[in-house]
Amino acid sequence: MKRLTKRNNLLLWIVTVWLATACSTTKHLPEGETLYTGIKDITVQNPDPTSTGNTALEEVEGAISIAPNNSFLGSAKYRIPFPFGLWVYNRFERYEKGVGKWIFDKLASEPVLLSTVNPETRVKVATNLLRNYGYFNGQVTYQVDSTKNPRAVKLSYDVDMGRPYFLDSIMYEGFMPRADSLIRSHASEQLIHKGDNFNVNQLEAERQRLVSLMRDNGYYYFRSDFITFLADTLIRPGYVNLKVVAKKSIPQEGLKQYYLGNTSVYLTGYNGERPTDSLKTRTFTVHYPGEKPGIRFGVLRGRFLYRKGELYSQKRQDYTQEALARLGAFKFTEMNYIPRGDSLLNDTLDIRVNAMFDLPYDSELEFNVTTKSTKQTGPGAIFNLSRRNFRGMGASLNLKLRGSYEWQTSSTVDGESSVMNSYELGAELSLEFPRIILPFIKKRINPFKFPSNTYFRIYGEQVNRARYFKMLSFGGTVSYDFRSSPMSKHTVTPFQLVFNTLQHRTAAFDSIATANPMLFHSLDDQFIPSISYTYTYDNAFLKKKNQLWWEGSVTSAGNITSLIYAAFGQKFSQKDKKLLGTPFAQFMKFTSDIRLLHNFNEKHQLATRLMGGIIYSYGNKTIAPYSEQFYVGGANSIRAFTIRSIGPGSFHPKESAAYSYVDETGDLKLEANAEYRFRLLSNLAGGNLNGAVFLDAGNVWLLRDDPARPGAQFTLDKFFDHIALGTGVGIRYDMSFIVLRLDMGIALHVPYETGKGGYYNIPRFKDGLGIHFAIGYPF
Known part of the structure; x- marks a missing residue:
């Protein structure tokens, strides 16, 4: 027994030694090189809590914080405990061809060496950064800390910010009288002021402001190197007396207006x-x-x-x-x-x-496929054809064709299997002018500064729910969008008219009218005359670590039409008013969508989204049109579920219900999403392969009680129980001009009764799987 124990211990020791040798991270480093394994600590002395101090310290840390191999979220300090890329590098570095060479090229990580990090140069750069922000007595130093591996080290940095210097007097000298007068007349736009922290970046920004001011007023040949700065720190300790000076050697062309x-x-x-x-x-x-x-x-x-x-x-x-x-x-x-x-x-x-x-025509084809293990699957396609410079007007004529299908591959529709459950077909023709066009007004509106557009659009869409109904929608819109700043866009739609008509309905559909009148009336023939306003904020062009995108919209339908009727003697609240012999919808609709993208670095991002909407119908129609109601699920929503497969509230029709695939919409929507994106492989056949882990939650509700759909109305006491929750993983192949996306959603909680207790109430794991193939990021 003792011999067996000794033999097992020896075998375990041999296996451990073999694994340690095979998994070495420094075995094949170049001679004389040392592996850099990150920062042990950054000590900050004399910190400055002001915004300038925080910015300066952030840039200093950015200069010295180099991510080691197997960094966690790009951190210079924290590492993933399994350096897979380094293991592959050391195991397959010797291969020059074959499978070993392919594995090395695709999976190995080049060791981050201490000589590559070059801490001596980095502390010099960091020290100069402190001085650029006015910390003239600041200093950055480093030390090398050993680790258990004699060929691997960590670094520690000490940042002494010292005391900041401030601007005292500011004078502009040496400019020609006309230029000097111009500078004085725009003094309110000055970017440097007495009492500000001395900041080289602000000085450069002021120089560029002056150059722009000169060039905007006729000085075509004026350049930034015509302006210099003189700084004196001796007159008053801790302060800088600054002179902004025009050089004496400026050529005559630079001093002349053209x-x-x-x-x-x-x-x-x-x-x-x-x-x-x-x-x-x-x-x-x-x-x-x-x-x-x-x-x-x-x-x-x-x-x-x-x-x-x-x-x-x-x-x-x-x-x-x-x-x-x-x-x-x-x-x-x-x-x-x-x-x-x-x-x-x-x-x-x-x-x-x-x-x-440019070439006169442009086209684009998109495919998406959605499938779910609960026996629903659906492909879709969108084709765009554009004619640039249509009829020489500088306008773009665009034709969009789209279609999608959804099959129910189980015996839940009249007892038959493999029945095509639904399809949607649509066509849209639009004419886009890159300027504001108003009738009877020839004068250009907002001709420059920020872009503006005018859109004229007509479209038609047919929705078929097999064995139930076929609905046709068609209409037209006129809309304008313009920017009040680089980050703010406004879209105004003063005219939109849509007509919905139920072309065909089956006996099965008629049989549910009594059981579900709200659904039935939402599909009535009706006009939807509306106006809308949308505001969009997007600061992505600033290329900050945190990028914010927000869009809010308000739509008013039927209200102006009702006011016109009221002017002719019909009450505003009167029901059953008609437009061209057909009733029209009357409602207010609000939507909001906010997205935040946090960039840890080029290879790691965290994207979040919070969105919601509410539609309230009243007056002429107290039930919102089916096409205007909200839904969740699908490739760009809660990815563990297909489109319109959740809600409203805790209501969920049984698979055998006659109307199980036409009514999962609501008047109120709330949805939240979070997605961590990370790089898997770089430069793979001209693109990057990225991975994602996501969490999605949300639902839709009704604002009014519907006896045919118990649990569908919104109530605060059941809010959290009514939230559908899903997680999942995905991969994205990003070729910069197009992103191919494959997501697998995993349901964690559904708001309806499934027969299984607890928060995780998915009867079988495979019942909660949703696979989506799509183009582009979900948000």
Whole structure:
């Protein structure tokens, strides 16, 4: 027995030694190199709690915080205990071909070496950062800490911020009288002030402000290197006396204001055809290939947001280039300014614009597939075809065709199996103008500064619920969107008219009218005349760690129509009013969707979303149209469930119910999602393979009690029990221009009775699995 024990211990010792050798993280490091395993500690002395101090410290930590191998969420301090990439590197580094080489190329992680981290250089950079923020006495040092592995080390840093310096007096000197007067007249826009922390970044921002101010007022040749700063820290300890000085060596062109002359536009065909003819007015000439310019003269001229004789303006140049780009007609445009004669003797700049037409057509095809182990599956497709520069108007004509199917592959519909349960088909034709167009108003509205658009749209959609009904919806909209700032977009829809008609209904559908009148009346033939306003906030262009996107919308339907009827003697609250012989809906609808993306680094992100909506019908119709009601589930919602398979509330029709697939919608919706995204493989066939872990929750409810759907009405006491919850994992293949996504949702809780007790009330694990293939990120 003792011999057996000794033999087992020896075998265990051999296996342990073999595993330790096989899983070494430093065995094949280059000679003389040391593995960097992260930061042990960062000590901060004399911290400055102000916003400037926090920003400075954040940048300092960013300069010294280098993530080691198997970092946790990109952290420089915390690591995942299993350095798989390093194991693969050390095990397969010797292979030069075959499977071993493929495994090395795809799965190995290059060791992060101490020499690569180069802490000596990093502390110098970090110290300079402190001084850039006015911490002239600040200092950053480091030390190397040993680990159990003699060829692996950690680093510790000590950050002494010292005391900050502040701006005292600020003077602008050396500018020509006209330029000096211009600077003084815009003093309220100054970015540096007495009492501010000394900050090199703010000084550079002030320099760029002055350059922009000069260039926006005719100083075409003015550059940033014409301005320098003189700082004196000796007059008052802890303070900086600052002078913003124009250099004495500025060339004469930089001190002179220039005016705009004639404009010549040279258009090149999308196959490279050179201009052969021209169309000219007194100050504006278009040179074009072929028999016609290819774009209407007035449309093109209207994008140039200046006139002859005006002072040159960098801002107007930028707006003009953006306006030309937004026409969608050109692959590229470039503007060149040519001095008329000697630039020292003449103050006029003629403009030459080179532009090349883009291909006239663009198309896009998207597929998505949703499947669920509860015997529902459904593919879908969207096809977009766009005609750029339609009829030379600089507008885009777009045709969108979409379709989706859903099969019920069990014997739950009239006892038959493999029955096609439903389909949806839609077509949409829209005309988009990159400007505001109002009837009877020829003057340009908001012609520059921020983009604006006008949309005219007509569409039709057919929804078929096999063995129950077929509904046709068609209508049209006119909408405008414009930006009041780079982050804020407003969308106004002053006209939208939709007509819903039930083309066909079966005896089975008629039989449920008495049992479920609310559902039945939501599908009535009716007009939906509405107006709406949507506000969207998006700060993604700032490229911050935390990116916020929020959209709120309000829709009013039937109210203006009712007011018109009231003007002719019918009460506003009167029911059964008709438009063209058909009743119209009357409701108010509010929606809100807020999304926050936190970037740990390029390879790790946490995305969250909170959204909700409410629709309240009254007056002419007290039941919201079926097409306007809310639902949850699907590839972009709660991914453990298919579309319209949850709610309202705790209500859930039995699979044998006649109306089990037409009524899981509601008047109130709440949904929350969280998704952690991480990089799996980089540069895989031209794209990145990313993984995701997600958690989704939400439901829909009714605002009014419906006896046919017990438990569907919203109540606070049952709120948490009514929340459907699902988790899951997914993979995304990101090729930058398109993202292919595959998600597997796992249900954790459903709000209805399943016969199983406890919070996890899914009868069988496979009953709670949902698989979705889609294009793009869910949010």
